[in-house]
Amino acid sequence: MSKLILLLLILFLALHPSSPRPEPYAMRISCGARLNVHTAPTNTLWYKDFGYTGGRPANASPTSYIAPPLKTLRYFPLSDGPENCYNIKRVPKGHYAVRIFFALVAEPNFENEPLFDVSIQGSQIYSLRSGWSTSDDQSFTEALVFVADGSLSSCVHSTGHGDPAILSFEILQVDDKAYYFGSNWGQGTILRTAKRLNCGSTLSKFDADYNGDHWGGDRFWHKATTFQQSSGKVRSVESKIKKASVSPNFYPEEIYQTALISTDSLPELSYNMDVDPNRNYSIWLHFAEIDVGITNVGQRIFDILINGDIAFKDVDIIRMSGGAHMAIVLNKTIAVNGRTLTITIHPTKGNAIINAIEVFEVIPAESKTLTEEVGALQTLKNALGLPLRFGWNGDPCVPQQHPWSGVDCLYDKKNLKWVIDGLTLDNQALRGFLSNDISKLHHLQSINLSGNSIHGTIPSSLGTITGLEVLDLSFNFFNGSIPESLGMLTSLKRLNLNGNLLSGRVPAALGGRLLHRASFKTATWAGLGFSIFQTAQRPM
Numbered sequence: 001m002s003k004l005i006l007l008l009l010i011l012f013l014a015l016h017p018s019s020p021r022p023e024p025y026a027m028r029i030s031c032g033a034r035l036n037v038h039t040a041p042t043n044t045l046w047y048k049d050f051g052y053t054g055g056r057p058a059n060a061s062p063t064s065y066i067a068p069p070l071k072t073l074r075y076f077p078l079s080d081g082p083e084n085c086y087n088i089k090r091v092p093k094g095h096y097a098v099r100i101f102f103a104l105v106a107e108p109n110f111e112n113e114p115l116f117d118v119s120i121q122g123s124q125i126y127s128l129r130s131g132w133s134t135s136d137d138q139s140f141t142e143a144l145v146f147v148a149d150g151s152l153s154s155c156v157h158s159t160g161h162g163d164p165a166i167l168s169f170e171i172l173q174v175d176d177k178a179y180y181f182g183s184n185w186g187q188g189t190i191l192r193t194a195k196r197l198n199c200g201s202t203l204s205k206f207d208a209d210y211n212g213d214h215w216g217g218d219r220f221w222h223k224a225t226t227f228q229q230s231s232g233k234v235r236s237v238e239s240k241i242k243k244a245s246v247s248p249n250f251y252p253e254e255i256y257q258t259a260l261i262s263t264d265s266l267p268e269l270s271y272n273m274d275v276d277p278n279r280n281y282s283i284w285l286h287f288a289e290i291d292v293g294i295t296n297v298g299q300r301i302f303d304i305l306i307n308g309d310i311a312f313k314d315v316d317i318i319r320m321s322g323g324a325h326m327a328i329v330l331n332k333t334i335a336v337n338g339r340t341l342t343i344t345i346h347p348t349k350g351n352a353i354i355n356a357i358e359v360f361e362v363i364p365a366e367s368k369t370l371t372e373e374v375g376a377l378q379t380l381k382n383a384l385g386l387p388l389r390f391g392w393n394g395d396p397c398v399p400q401q402h403p404w405s406g407v408d409c410l411y412d413k414k415n416l417k418w419v420i421d422g423l424t425l426d427n428q429a430l431r432g433f434l435s436n437d438i439s440k441l442h443h444l445q446s447i448n449l450s451g452n453s454i455h456g457t458i459p460s461s462l463g464t465i466t467g468l469e470v471l472d473l474s475f476n477f478f479n480g481s482i483p484e485s486l487g488m489l490t491s492l493k494r495l496n497l498n499g500n501l502l503s504g505r506v507p508a509a510l511g512g513r514l515l516h517r518a519s520f521k522t523a524t525w526a527g528l529g530f531s532i533f534q535t536a537q538r539p540m
């Protein structure tokens with residue numbers, strides 16, 4: 001028996017001399033599609049739409065020839081809530097390129113070009129700019145994120161300029177160490193692709209079009225035959241480039257087979273791009289010496305300046321890469337205060353050359369809301385029958401630009417998590433009941449549910465929210481008696497229960513001790529139309 005296993009093992013090893021790295025995880029979703037889709041020319045599989053929290057399917061009108069050739073999209077009218085998400089489960093722990101293509105709803109009466117915000121794992125990564133649908137590399141957003149807990153969530157947030165619309169959602173695994181740039185790199189940061197240029201190339205292409213390694217994450221390389229400021233001349237070769245497709249970034253060899261080279265009359269090459277101010281950017285510069293006649297160390301030397309500061313001094317590609325037709329990548333992360341990023345190749349010997357440029361915005365990953373509290377809010381959402389327009393999808397507190405409405409958040413510095421300290425849902429036409437799970441929101445200081453049609457009893461679990469200072473349940477249909485447990489709320493400053501259908505006696509603790517410190521408004525014993533309103537002075 002064991003001999004047989006050994007034999008099989010030897011046979012297996014003989015047939016697979018060096019077992020290749022497995023294929024990376026890839027999940028592609030065709031938003032709004034009712035069936036799986038295969039697209040040409042690579043026969044790529046796009047799953048039918050799943051994992052969304054709301055929105056509606058519609059036909060897509062493509063914006064850019066680089067968008068995948070899909071026919072449907074999902075759009076999110078404001079009446080479905082201001083934030084909607086894709087929540088994908090069972091994503092293996094790892095490092096991922098997440099890419100979302102936008103599109104326009106193919107119907108005449110739809111406002112063109114919705115502008116909205118996009119978040120991944122609770123961090124806002126992108127705001128669509130007006131004019132995006134006419135610019136190829138703005139028809140999608142892409143970011144590198146880590147998945148630690150098996151799920152990946154990405155949300156769109158309405159900004160009041162049309163309905164967000166999503167053509168596709170891709171989750172492509174990359175190397176665990178991809179784009180390692182130094183000590184700040186890791187789980188705490190997200191890298192959003194701001195620009196990726198294949199200098200000297202006349203065609204824009206994806207890694208897949210270059211037969212690139214799948215572990216590269218199928219990057220999009222925008223053609224660049226000129227920089228606005230300094231034109232340069234295009235050089236392209238067919239020779240093999242060594243050290244291109246290596247770990248951890250697996251760049252396609254072809255991006256090194258073209259370059260922009262400055263001319264004698266204008267020896268500097270300078271690339272300018274607009275950026276959002278006061279952010280950190282990680283800049284990756286690609287070189288391979290492909291110029292005829294430059295074969296030795298010392299023939300071409302240049303400094304690289306980023307926004308005027310020297311980032312790399314005396315770069316000599318042949319010396320650093322080991323020879324002609326060998327790839328080398330330099331990376332530098334810098335803070336940018338202004339609205340422009342300028343990369344200048346300033347030669348001190350020969351002309352300037354550049355093969356490719358990548359610019360990432362370094363985004364600090366937001367802390368999330370305490371899981372137990374998110375769960376409690378979801379239970380409350382269902383129990384209270386919160387209208388669709390509230391949304392309440394994704395994370396309640398982050399991105400900080402788009403918290404759930406009616407929810408007040410507080411950052412708990414000790415646990416590095418957000419918690420809920422206020423619930424303000426007065427006059428929202430809520431018709432459900434108040435779930436006992438409200439007590440799982442341990443950090444609540446204030447609850448106002450006044451002026452709704454909430455029925456059922458007041459949960460006695462409220463008595464365990466020890467920090468509660470304000471509890472206003474007035475003008476609802478709460479019935480039964482006031483729970484004794486409310487007497488345990490020693491921090492309570494205001495308690496409004498008037499305008500309900502409560503019966504029985506006022507708990508002794510409320511009627512006695514508490515009244516000395518709290519403003520206490522209770523009400524109406526059923527049928528009697530009788531109400532008490534008392535305000536007590538704090539003890540002097």
Ligand SMILES: *[C@@H]1O[C@H](CO)[C@@H](O)[C@H](O)[C@H]1NC(C)=O
Pocket residue numbers: 179180181182248329330331332
């Ligand atoms: C990027 O640069 C940092 C330091 O500047 C270096 O430690 C790191 O290895 C570089 N990353 C890659 C992938 O070359």
Ligand SMILES: *[C@@H]1O[C@H](CO)[C@@H](O)[C@H](O)[C@H]1NC(C)=O
Pocket residue numbers: 184278279280335362364
């Ligand atoms: C930029 O990086 C520096 C140092 O790594 C850090 O202190 C700063 O908070 C970062 N700024 C932003 C906006 O992320």
Ligand SMILES: *[C@@H]1O[C@H](CO)[C@@H](O)[C@H](O)[C@H]1NC(C)=O
Pocket residue numbers: 426427448449450451470471472494496
């Ligand atoms: C709760 O909301 C109602 C209605 O908007 C408001 O009148 C009341 O003052 C609020 N209660 C507290 C304790 O702030």
Ligand SMILES: *[C@@H]1O[C@H](CO)[C@@H](O)[C@H](O)[C@H]1NC(C)=O
Pocket residue numbers: 455456457479480481
């Ligand atoms: C409270 O009202 C509900 C109906 O909304 C009823 O079923 C229940 O018996 C009432 N409870 C009390 C204690 O009156």
